[in-house]
Amino acid sequence: MDNIDLEVLKTCAQWLDSGLRCELVTVLKTWGSSPRPVGSMLAICEDGRVVGSVSGGCIEDDMIALARSEGLTRLLPAIVTYGISADEAHRFGLPCGGTIELAIEPLTGDSQIRTLMNRLTAGELVARRLDLQTGVVTLSGAIPSESMQVSESALVTLHGPRWRLLIIGAGQLSRFVAQIAQGMDYAVTVCDPREEYQASWSVTGVDLSTSMPDDQVIAMHLDSRSAVIALTHDPKLDDLALMEALRSEAFYVGAIGSRLNNQRRRERLAEHFDMTVEQLAKLHGPIGLYIGSKTPAEIAISILAQLTAVKNGVMVQAGLGIADAKVLAGLAATGEVCDIHSPL
Structure with missing residues (x-):
């Protein structure tokens, strides 16, 4: 795009x-x-x-x-x-x-x-x-x-592109994220060392790296115009890359996964890689804004909406986590909430 x-x-x-x-x-x-x-x-x-x-x-x-x-x-x-x-x-x-x-x-x-x-x-x-x-x-x-x-x-x-985005994982969701991000003025790199995913990747204009993700993060020398999104669900690929990204100047670092998986990810990063509280606070996970997204295309929009808000310095849903957002969304659907703008 x-x-x-x-x-x-x-x-x-x-x-x-x-x-x-x-x-x-x-x-x-x-x-x-x-x-x-x-x-x-x-x-x-x-x-x-x-x-x-x-x-x-x-x-x-x-x-x-x-x-x-x-x-x-x-x-x-x-x-x-x-x-x-x-x-x-x-x-x-x-x-x-x-x-x-x-x-x-x-x-x-x-x-x-x-x-x-x-x-x-x-x-x-x-x-x-x-x-x-x-x-x-x-x-x-x-x-x-x-x-x-x-x-x-x-x-x-x-x-030409003035922002950089590294996507870890070359799955279906990555295709939608990469295509939309290109239209948002990002130079996009997808990193996936798994041969089965490399063979099916075909997004024009996106660089495909077969390096280990943490090596790719280091090689890119991430700066304040860089973002990293981990989409593999595989700790062996994501964790080391996230560690390097969280220690860099990247303005956005996010990882897909449930609230429980992201809590476990933070515990692993703190225990095994000596990540500080401040570094872990940079990690966006669960990734994206809660918009009730279900399909890969909708999830991609959710992720890039959050990334854009961070890039533009906009506070979105301040004080309202995804768990609370889901509760409020459910209440609103049943007519039990008249005003869902105030955080719980």
Whole structure:
């Protein structure tokens, strides 16, 4: 699954290869609430087709109407602002007084979209610099800590995965987690030394490691933009890897299993590997948010929802554990609870 950024760029390359005029639109600034964050991209074709999004839809509708009625006539990049007045903000679906500033770039064969795509396909993180005065584009390597930069003379955008996810185990659940995570801007590695699981693994764009999981954790030099999810149910594979991950700077470490199994896992880690209370507190298990998930796809959503909340610094269900959530969910289903928002 491609993330939105990659989908936009791929579509631009296809339009250019077909000889169609198109423009790339990037959100530069927002004031007040905005449906899409800074850096969001949209591409528009001369026939009115669009991919991506920069607003809730009204700005896109305006661009489509202009493309169809007037064509795409820009020869150089332009900065456009929507929503200066309250009336215009309302028209374009922005909060009253809200404003959004966009860079609109006419694309050509010199825009290096195809070259950028090739580098992204190779797994690179790339900085794309657009000269706002001349339209000249240059590409260079980037590091995850960099962010989009804009000045009067240039716009520098970052493309490629800026987060890393290591999944231990190549089972069915891992496929769903890996596919969704790719769309969330993660470079995904799956590690499984078991031959029977390696043979059936086939998720495009995901690296498959056959090393022992703890060796893979060490080799990846996990940092604060890394996450580890253990999905094998096998202590021989999970425990050593979790030990190494919990001692790293990874922002998220989780393991599948019941409450009882996770309690036993914590006891093993404390007894046999001298894990501290602080290190064990980093372990998310049972993994995921309780949403009543049953199928692998639903469980994957639950896991990645929790991972995303941790990444974004959001406290979810503070004071409410999975056991309590299940109790409240059962009571709510029978009509015995009117307000399930307060922790027990």
